[in-house]
Each structure stands twice: as structure tokens, then as C-alpha cells.
Amino acid sequence: MKSAIYQNGTVHLELLGRDRFQKIYMAGRNGELSCPSCLEPVRLYLGIEKDPHFFHLYHPEKICLEASETIKETRQIEGFRVPSAKPVGEGFLGAQPLAIGAATATASLPILDNPHDYVKLLEAEGFKLDGNQAAAVTETEGPILVLAGAGSGKTRVLTARTAYMLDVRGIKPSEIMLVTFTTKAAQEMKSRLLRYPNMKSGLLSKLVSGTFHSIFYRILMHADGAKWNNNRLLKKEWQREKIVKEAGRELGLSEKEFPYDLALQQIGFWKNSLLAPAKIKPDSEWEETVLMLYERYERYKQDQGLFDFDDMLTGCYELFQTAPELLAMYQERFRYFLIDEFQDINKVQYELIKMLSAKTKNVCVVGDDDQTIYSFRGSSPEFLLNFEHDFPGARLILLSQNYRSSNEIVAAANRIISYNKKRRRKEMAANISEGLPPVAFFPYDEEEEATMIVTDIQEKIAGGADPSDFAILYRTHAGSRAVFERLASSNLPFRIEQDAESFYERRTVRTVLGFLKLAINEDDIDAVAAILPALFLKQDVLSDIKASTILDDCSALEALGKVKTAHAFQMKKLKTAVTAIKSMRHLAPYAAIERIEKELGFLDYLKKRGSEGNKLEKGSDDVKDLKVAAKNFDSSQTLLEHASHMAAMNREIKNLSKHFTSSITLSTIHRAKGLEYKTVYILGAVDGSLPHDYALESLRNGDTAPLEEERRLFYVAITRAMERLYISVPSMRRNRAANPTRFLTPVRKD
Numbered sequence: 001m002k003s004a005i006y007q008n009g010t011v012h013l014e015l016l017g018r019d020r021f022q023k024i025y026m027a028g029r030n031g032e033l034s035c036p037s038c039l040e041p042v043r044l045y046l047g048i049e050k051d052p053h054f055f056h057l058y059h060p061e062k063i064c065l066e067a068s069e070t071i072k073e074t075r076q077i078e079g080f081r082v083p084s085a086k087p088v089g090e091g092f093l094g095a096q097p098l099a100i101g102a103a104t105a106t107a108s109l110p111i112l113d114n115p116h117d118y119v120k121l122l123e124a125e126g127f128k129l130d131g132n133q134a135a136a137v138t139e140t141e142g143p144i145l146v147l148a149g150a151g152s153g154k155t156r157v158l159t160a161r162t163a164y165m166l167d168v169r170g171i172k173p174s175e176i177m178l179v180t181f182t183t184k185a186a187q188e189m190k191s192r193l194l195r196y197p198n199m200k201s202g203l204l205s206k207l208v209s210g211t212f213h214s215i216f217y218r219i220l221m222h223a224d225g226a227k228w229n230n231n232r233l234l235k236k237e238w239q240r241e242k243i244v245k246e247a248g249r250e251l252g253l254s255e256k257e258f259p260y261d262l263a264l265q266q267i268g269f270w271k272n273s274l275l276a277p278a279k280i281k282p283d284s285e286w287e288e289t290v291l292m293l294y295e296r297y298e299r300y301k302q303d304q305g306l307f308d309f310d311d312m313l314t315g316c317y318e319l320f321q322t323a324p325e326l327l328a329m330y331q332e333r334f335r336y337f338l339i340d341e342f343q344d345i346n347k348v349q350y351e352l353i354k355m356l357s358a359k360t361k362n363v364c365v366v367g368d369d370d371q372t373i374y375s376f377r378g379s380s381p382e383f384l385l386n387f388e389h390d391f392p393g394a395r396l397i398l399l400s401q402n403y404r405s406s407n408e409i410v411a412a413a414n415r416i417i418s419y420n421k422k423r424r425r426k427e428m429a430a431n432i433s434e435g436l437p438p439v440a441f442f443p444y445d446e447e448e449e450a451t452m453i454v455t456d457i458q459e460k461i462a463g464g465a466d467p468s469d470f471a472i473l474y475r476t477h478a479g480s481r482a483v484f485e486r487l488a489s490s491n492l493p494f495r496i497e498q499d500a501e502s503f504y505e506r507r508t509v510r511t512v513l514g515f516l517k518l519a520i521n522e523d524d525i526d527a528v529a530a531i532l533p534a535l536f537l538k539q540d541v542l543s544d545i546k547a548s549t550i551l552d553d554c555s556a557l558e559a560l561g562k563v564k565t566a567h568a569f570q571m572k573k574l575k576t577a578v579t580a581i582k583s584m585r586h587l588a589p590y591a592a593i594e595r596i597e598k599e600l601g602f603l604d605y606l607k608k609r610g611s612e613g614n615k616l617e618k619g620s621d622d623v624k625d626l627k628v629a630a631k632n633f634d635s636s637q638t639l640l641e642h643a644s645h646m647a648a649m650n651r652e653i654k655n656l657s658k659h660f661t662s663s664i665t666l667s668t669i670h671r672a673k674g675l676e677y678k679t680v681y682i683l684g685a686v687d688g689s690l691p692h693d694y695a696l697e698s699l700r701n702g703d704t705a706p707l708e709e710e711r712r713l714f715y716v717a718i719t720r721a722m723e724r725l726y727i728s729v730p731s732m733r734r735n736r737a738a739n740p741t742r743f744l745t746p747v748r749k750d
């Protein structure tokens with residue numbers, strides 16, 4: 001059905017603007033829609049598999065008035081299923097064929113194909129290895145680069161190789177260093193090893209395995225237990241933040257407003273790239289400020305005898321440089337190196353491995369340059385790409401069979417990543433031949449995107465799917481607001497990352513909400529405290545404001561207008577601000593936020609206070625996202641209630657999800673690395689989101705590297721899917737028309 005009764009009138013889907021669909025959808029959920037013919041309650045269907053239509057709540061199959069065609073007509077373009085109504089032009093999946101070379105192993109190195117009897121034994125035990133996997137397992141001497149595509153069985157290879165070295169080659173476990181990206185991955189590998197022939201826990205406990213940090217920390221402890229005592233470690237992020245904040249105070253930076261977390265990230269990047277403060281040439285105001293913090297941070301740690309996690313690596317590097325006899329001892333001790341996720345190695349880690357393996361050169365690294373996604377922490381595919389330069393005579397083994405995803409998903413991933421220039425040319429071949437084509441769908445905006453996905457999951461679960469089959473992946477946490485809200489109001493079990501904060505608790509959002517709160521309740525002193533920085537006032541004026549409310553018998557908002565400052569113009573501005581806040585009282589929240597942005601100078605404030613100064617997270621983007629949410633509410637009161645409900649839900653979901661046996665995963669693409677799901681939804685496949693704005697800005701300045709990293713992220717997201725892949729391409733993002741991601745467009749724009 002294409003029409004329904006709403007607010008005493010009739011809405012026709014064909015006449016209704018697409019921007020109103022979400023509102024009508026919500027009206028249906030609130031019981032405000034009925035059938036024009038039988039008057040029974042109806043709802044609007046907004047999903048992926050069928051076109052939008054009204055259906056009877058209690059009799060979904062019933063059709064009144066007109067019979068409507070609800071099954072979506074679809075067609076395939078470039079291997080994607082898209083609605084037939086979607087116009088195809090240059091902007092999305094144009095018909096131009098892609099210029100990709102044939103599946104190539106164009107690298108100059110010989111490819112091994114050396115199956116072994118042990119491989120047959122493993123196959124009999126249920127650990128089948130293909131020819132190249134077998135070679136990667138049994139070639140133990142000399143440097144080897146295992147260049148593997150997504151889903152090609154890297155974990156299986158590393159596990160089998162370790163077992164082979166111990167069981168067949170009789171190598172002592174203490175001579176093997178097995179490095180993984182996370183502690184969990186090391187544990188997982190050991191527990192898998194126990195299932196291999198002759199692997200006993202006593203033997204495996206002697207393996208030197210773990211992350212770079214854990215292994216090199218053990219070396220430091222051995223060298224100087226007092227200096228590197230655990231008590232001196234800055235374990236928590238807040239401990240590090242405290243030090244840089246103290247340094248920031250000396251520099252006159254605002255404690256509340258300066259993004260110290262990002263400054264610490266930048267410092268970590270420099271340290272991991274072996275860039276001491278003296279070696280850095282800042283190329284922006286931001287870098288200049290962070291460099292000053294870096295110098296002070298390092299000095300403070302040194303004076304106090306403290307160290308952080310990054311120091312475990314740089315400390316070890318310095319130790320080996322200053323104590324060659326110690327290095328020689330470890331070179332004797334460790335004779336075999338196995339390194340997982342080599343594409344995400346950084347400079348200091350790479351140099352350490354080069355030093356330690358200098359004598360034996362028995363280094364086996366496993367990685368996929370197409371999955372380097374941590375360059376903000378200093379990792380770079382260059383190390384993988386230049387491996388044979390630093391390890392001459394290195395052999396290359398390609399793992400190009402994908403055992404995870406359907407042929408169609410693998411084809412899409414191959415095509416998309418082929419546009420990156422800085423990569424080893426390789427192409428995955430799917431082991432699973434028959435599957436469904438990936439689907440591109442086109443919601444109106446973030447709200448409709450969330451609704452369509454949740455509807456689709458509900459349908460699939462009703463059809464027998466398990467919640468753990470699904471993952472919803474996004475570029476940044478902020479991008480998950482709408483889908484979180486839609487899931488939170490459904491009965492579906494889902495999990496979010498434990499450190500994911502609620503959108504409404506983000507610093508900028510809290511400040512804007514503070515203005516709205518104060519407009520509604522002029523006595524809300526907490527709201528006054530929240531907005532003070534945005535009015536360029538320090539927190540110590542709060543006591544004057546409180547006093548003024550008593551002495552002058554006025555509201556906290558009025559008292560704000562009476563604050564005395566050293567500048568007459570600022571006092572004048574405060575008075576104007578008070579009037580503006582009062583005038584927002586009866587405004588819809590969207591209009592109120594616009595007033596905060598412009599009349600109250602909030603956008604200028606964000607620029608001045610450095611919240612716009614970092615690459616990834618801009619305060620003004622948070623305001624734009626908040627405006628998208630605000631559109632759903634007629635009054636600030638209801639928006640504020642919703643915000644505090646969602647913040648509470650965020651905490652509750654984290655607790656509850658620990659007890660779920662099966663749940664839908666909501667995750668950033670970064671955190672989904674190494675994992676696999678039957679069905680994957682990728683949110684916001686539009687320029688500005690994926691690729692992120694900062695990458696497009698870099699591109700405008702002539703730097704293509706960030707765009708290539710974003711494309712790798714997209715590739716990682718796509719290759720998490722085993723059976724079904726849905727890519728959402730909303731027409732609007734942050735209330736503005738959005739362009740489909742250039743990663744889906746064969747017309748090269750970069």
C-alpha cells in the first residue's frame with residue numbers, strides 16, 4: 001500500500017518527499033498511522049529488500065485499496081545489486097570497465113610450492129593446507145614474506161608453522177619469537193597449537209610469544225629491573241593525560257577544550273617513528289603545540305623515573321644500541337622470528353626485529369599490505385613492501401585463495417583495492433564459488449539508513465538467522481549514533497565497544513545541550529558551567545554567578561549576563577548571549593542549535609579553541625550530527641530527555657552485552673580487523689565519511705596517502721563479510737547532499 005491516514009489527512013508515498021519517510025516511519029511506530037480503507041493501524045516499511053510501503057500492523061499480508069508492487073526491482077552493476085530506479089551516471093558505479101590487470105604474482109621473487117609429509121599428517125588431523133600455505137609452513141630457513149590476502153588463512157599458517165618447527169624440525173621453543181598484534185591473538189594461537197600433533201602445554205609455555213610490547217618489556221626488565229619496574233609504568237591513559245595537561249597549563253592551553261587525547265596520539269606516532277623531539281620539524285600550528293607538549297612530557301617522565309608503553313619499544317631500541325654485547329646475546333638466543341599482521345608494524349618495531357635477526361635472518365613475516373590501517377600510530381605498508389630490500393634473498397609466498405567470502409564479495413574487494421597505487425599487485429581468488437552479489441542501497445539520510453538496516457536484521461532473524469551473524473561497521477564512533485538509537489529501541493541484542501562513549505556525552509555535544517538546558521531552565525547551574533568555556537569564561541566565575549543569584553535575586557542565566565570581566569565588549573556580548581538563550585526557549589531544537597552556532601558564536605569558538613585543529617574529529621561535525629538527531633524532535637525538552645536516555649542506554653548495553661550469548665556487533669572498521677561475520681553492513685559509504693574528510697583534504701593538498709589508507713579501510717570492511725554484504729550510500733549526510741564514495745566509482749578521481 002502506498003497511502004495511509006496521518007493527522008487527519010492522507011499521505012501518499014509517491015507524493016511524499018523522501019526526507020519525510022523517517023518521520024512517517026516513526027509516526028507508524030507511535031500508532032499514528034491508519035489504513036485509508038479499513039482504518040486499522042498501519043506502519044511504514046523501510047528496509048532493504050523491498051520498496052517502502054505501508055502494511056497492516058496486525059495483518060501484514062492484508063492489502064486494502066490498491067495492490068502494490070513491493071518487491072524491489074533490482075539490477076546488477078559492476079557486480080553490485082542496486083535498485084533499478086537508481087540512475088547510473090558518473091557518480092556511482094558508472095558502466096566504465098575497470099582497468100585491472102590479470103591476477104598477478106608480478107613480484108620478482110620466486111614463489112614456493114613445497115608440500116611436505118607433515119602437511120599430509122595435518123590434513124588427516126583436519127588442518128588442511130593448500131600448496132602455498134604448505135610452503136609457508138615448511139620453509140623455515142632464511143627470510144620469508146608471506147603476502148596474504150584477506151581471509152586466506154594466515155592464522156592457520158602461523159600456527160602450523162610453529163608446530164612444524166617444534167615437532168618436525170626439533171627447534172627449541174625458547175629460540176622462537178612469535179609476535180602477534182594483540183595479546184588475545186597470542187593466546188588464541190597457543191590454544192589452537194594444542195590441537196596439533198605432539199603439542200603439549202609444557203612445551204608451548206617455553207615459546208616466547210606475545211605482542212611487541214610484552215616481549216620487549218621482558219627484555220628490559222631483565223636488563224634493568226629497577227628502572228623498568230612495573231610501578232613506574234604509566235598504565236592508564238589518564239595518567240599520561242595528567243602530565244600533558246600540566247604541560248599544557250604552562251603553555252596556556254585550555255584544560256577542558258584542548259584535545260589532549262589527540263596530542264598523545266601524535267606523540268605516540270612520533271615515538272613509534274623513532275622521532276625524538278629534536279628531530280621533528282613541525283609543519284602546522286597544531287604540530288608546533290604538540291611538539292612543545294612532547295618535550296615537556298618526555299622531560300617529566302625522565303625526571304620522575306616513569307615510562308609509558310611506547311618507551312618499552314624505544315627503550316629497548318636504545319638498549320640494544322648502547323649495549324652491543326647484550327644485543328649479541330639475544331641474537332644468539334632468538335634464532336627464528338614469526339611475525340603476524342606485519343603490515344601494521346611501525347618503525348621502531350621493524351628496527352628491533354632487524355637488529356635481533358641480523359645473524360640468522362630466519363624471519364617469517366605474514367601480512368597483507370592492503371590491510372594497513374594503523375598509520376596514525378606510525379605503522380606503514382612500506383616495511384612490508386620493502387622487505388626484500390632489507391632482507392636480501394627473501395622468498396615470497398603468496399596466499400591468494402580466500403576461504404572466507406563468496407566469489408562476488410571477493411570480486412568487489414579485488415576491484416576496489418586495485419585502485420591503490422602503493423601496493424603489491426595481487427588478487428584474491430574465492431574458494432567459495434557461489435554467493436549473493438553485494439548490495440548497494442540508498443537511504444535518504446543517517447536516520448533512514450539506521451531504520452533500513454535494523455528492519456533488514458529483524459527480517460533475517462525472523463527467518464532463522466542468529467544475531468551473532470551480523471556486524472554493522474562504520475568509520476568513526478560518531479557515525480553509529482542513529483543505528484545505536486534504533487537498535488536500543490528494538491528488542492535485538494547487540495554489543496558495542498566497551499570504550500565507546502555515548503554521542504550525547506561527547507564534549508562539544510554536551511556544551512550545545514547545555515545551552516538548550518539553560519534555555520528551558522534558567523536556574524540550571526550545571527548547564528551554566530557547561531557553557532562557560534564557549535563564552536570564553538573561566539570556571540571560577542561560577543561562584544560569582546551563584547552569589548549573584550542570591551544577592552540580585554535572579555536566575556542563573558540572568559546572573560550570567562551580569563558577570564564582570566576585564567573587557568567591556570565581552571560583557572556586552574554576554575548580555576546579548578543571555579537574550580539569545582532566552583529566545584530559544586520555545587524554538588524547535590534544530591532552529592535553537594542554529595542560533596547557538598551563529599548568534600552565540602559557537603562555531604567561531606570551536607575554531608578559536610583548537611577543537612577544529614585536529615584531523616579526525618572536528619567539533620563542528622559533532623554539531624552537524626546533533627542537528628540530524630534534533631530534526632526528530634519538536635521541542636528541546638524531548639531532545640534532552642532522549643539524550644540522557646541514550647547516554648544511560650550506552651552504559652546499560654555495555655553491561656548487558658557481557659551476558660548475551662549471541663549479539664549483533666556494532667564496531668568501527670578498525671576494531672573489526674581479523675574478524676568475520678556472515679552478514680556485514682557498512683554505514684555511510686559517501687565521500688567525507690568513507691573516505692573521511694581529512695583524507696579528501698590531504699588529497700586537495702596533493703597527498704594521496706591518506707586516501708589510500710581509507711580505501712584499505714573500506715577493503716578491510718568488505719572482506720569481513722562471509723555471505724552477505726550491504727553497503728549503504730545515503731543521499732544526505734549531516735543535512736547536506738552527499739556524493740557516493742569515490743571508492744565505488746570506477747572513474748578515477750585521485
Ligand SMILES: Nc1ncnc2c1ncn2[C@@H]1O[C@H](COP(=O)(O)OP(=O)(O)OP(=O)(O)O)[C@@H](O)[C@H]1O
Pocket residue numbers: 128129130133148149150151152153154155156368371403404673674675719
Ligand atoms: N586451507 C584451508 N581450507 C579451508 N579453510 C581454510 C583454509 N585455510 C584457512 N581456512 C579458513 O578460512 C577462514 C579465514 O582464515 P583466517 O581468519 O586465518 O584468515 P586471515 O588470512 O587471517 O584473514 P584476515 O586477514 O582477512 O583477517 C577461516 O575460517 C579459516 O578456518
